[in-house]
Amino acid sequence: MKSESRLEKILSAGKFAVTAELGPPKSADTAVINKKAAYLKDVVDAVNVTDNQTAIVRMFIGAACSLIINLGLEPILQMVCRDRNRIAMQSDILGASALGIKNMLCLSGDHQKFGNHPQAKNVYDMDSVQLIGMVKKMRDEKKFFCGDEIKVEPRMFIGAAENPFGDPFEFRAVRLEKKINAGADFFQTQAVFDIDKFEKWMEMVRARGLHKKAYILAGVVPLKSAKAATYMKNEVAGIGMPDAVIERLQKAADAKEEGIKICVETIERVKKIEGISGVHIMAIEWESMVPAIAEKAGLLPRPGVN
Amino acid sequence: MIVAERKPMEELLQMTAPFGKILVAGCGACVTVCMAGGEKEVEVLSSLLLIERKKNGKELEARKHTVERQCEPEFIKDLDPRAEGVEMILSMACGVGVQYLAERYPKIPVYPALNTKFMGGPVQQGIWTEKCGGCGNCILSLTGGICPIARCSKSLLNGPCGGSENGKCEVDPKNIDCAWQLIFDRMKNLGKLEILAEIQPPKDWSYARDGGPRKIVREDAVL
Numbered sequence A: 001m002k003s004e005s006r007l008e009k010i011l012s013a014g015k016f017a018v019t020a021e022l023g024p025p026k027s028a029d030t031a032v033i034n035k036k037a038a039y040l041k042d043v044v045d046a047v048n049v050t051d052n053q054t055a056i057v058r059m060f061i062g063a064a065c066s067l068i069i070n071l072g073l074e075p076i077l078q079m080v081c082r083d084r085n086r087i088a089m090q091s092d093i094l095g096a097s098a099l100g101i102k103n104m105l106c107l108s109g110d111h112q113k114f115g116n117h118p119q120a121k122n123v124y125d126m127d128s129v130q131l132i133g134m135v136k137k138m139r140d141e142k143k144f145f146c147g148d149e150i151k152v153e154p155r156m157f158i159g160a161a162e163n164p165f166g167d168p169f170e171f172r173a174v175r176l177e178k179k180i181n182a183g184a185d186f187f188q189t190q191a192v193f194d195i196d197k198f199e200k201w202m203e204m205v206r207a208r209g210l211h212k213k214a215y216i217l218a219g220v221v222p223l224k225s226a227k228a229a230t231y232m233k234n235e236v237a238g239i240g241m242p243d244a245v246i247e248r249l250q251k252a253a254d255a256k257e258e259g260i261k262i263c264v265e266t267i268e269r270v271k272k273i274e275g276i277s278g279v280h281i282m283a284i285e286w287e288s289m290v291p292a293i294a295e296k297a298g299l300l301p302r303p304g305v306n
Numbered sequence B: 001m002i003v004a005e006r007k008p009m010e011e012l013l014q015m016t017a018p019f020g021k022i023l024v025a026g027c028g029a030c031v032t033v034c035m036a037g038g039e040k041e042v043e044v045l046s047s048l049l050l051i052e053r054k055k056n057g058k059e060l061e062a063r064k065h066t067v068e069r070q071c072e073p074e075f076i077k078d079l080d081p082r083a084e085g086v087e088m089i090l091s092m093a094c095g096v097g098v099q100y101l102a103e104r105y106p107k108i109p110v111y112p113a114l115n116t117k118f119m120g121g122p123v124q125q126g127i128w129t130e131k132c133g134g135c136g137n138c139i140l141s142l143t144g145g146i147c148p149i150a151r152c153s154k155s156l157l158n159g160p161c162g163g164s165e166n167g168k169c170e171v172d173p174k175n176i177d178c179a180w181q182l183i184f185d186r187m188k189n190l191g192k193l194e195i196l197a198e199i200q201p202p203k204d205w206s207y208a209r210d211g212g213p214r215k216i217v218r219e220d221a222v223l
């Protein structure tokens, strides 16, 4: 074991893992976290705590992770390269470990242009691939990036993201491999709507044997309406939203119900793909639906670990 | 070259408002080529300032002169007789030129008429784009001659990020090409995709501005 992470234990035991997302509040209010955490407890194996996602200021990830640990959940601390240089990153990683955080997800991050402080200066001292390498070095070599020794190392289970629907398509599996070579232990993919394309990408991943080198969790997003799906298609770059999905939601008598149905079907399909080790359910501001999705997709109860 | 753009007229009017006698100083180098601060633009700006002043009934004497390069002491000497007795100098050079003038004329306020934007060049008549971020340690050999520092919105060295779609960057798909798509295409054409499969380590930013203001000393050239 590389860490004491429950997620790592589940994955290494060959069990199908389930993760979800919890966006910290845009305030100092802990009640929001309590509420969201209650939906996710015992329903998923670990919970991503997003880092000022879409570049909107939210509660500090370390604090939010710590709060959910106290509520009995296992956090995956997301860290973006947009707001921190290598000094701040390593400092935060040490602090995260001290707070009992055992998983990280390393991301380049949404550009500040999309958030509520587009005037901000960004950092990008490192990119996500380099951040992965740095966390691995801290864990496995017990060294800071500069080479200085770390007496008590942060034992993180290292995650990364990959978007199979981004361009250039033929480079996407190579980029996954780069992240594995840098030290990624697991992946959570961008939300899968175009399952055919996802399968093609997985073929490329398997051709390189990458599914044996890291655990891949397929991302899914329950859609609330045809409008939400259209918005994603038009406004979110690299989402790969097929028109058929939008149409299905348009025609449905109850779009929300249909959205959940599509999500459950997607889980059932990706589950069958060779090399998929779990799902990552991103019910953005709809955390209350995660238990129902997990239930319907036959993912409950979650396995226990020692 | 250095690409700049004239400040909005309103700002320039405000800047010049307290003064009755000014020198509008152009530069014959980069800003002439990018049509922001050469002889022609000096003419235009001076006329606009005069017209506005007339409307307000306030006198303005605007002297005009364009030197070959404002970023070299040798060339700005030419401005000396014209600067004699002016209350301010409005430099139409890039930020470098403005500072050279400020150094040369310690008693005269020197103001910038341009916003200095980037190191780049034209893509077509009237359109310029950024090409180099002056990182101090060029890696173009690894990226097919396309700079990820200046041209990728996130300066990724191991791109592309997940937001690359149809060759465009998620930050502004209408206006920004994804540098990493360009790099990929070029490396593919060169048959060098294997270079992109290698992990590029984090950059040593101490060569860049992050290491403090930079200076080059060429012993062999120093007199």
Ligand code: SF4
Pocket (backbone or CB within 6 Å): B131, B132, B133, B134, B135, B136, B137, B138, B139, B140, B147, B148, B149, B150
């Ligand atoms: S790598 Fe550095 S020096 Fe080379 S073009 Fe890019 S910013 Fe300029």
Ligand code: SF4
Pocket (backbone or CB within 6 Å): B151, B152, B153, B154, B155, B156, B159, B160, B161, B162, B163, B164, B165, B168, B169, B170, B171, B177, B178, B179, B180, B181
């Ligand atoms: S879309 Fe391309 S240019 Fe834009 S940030 Fe991502 S890799 Fe860089």
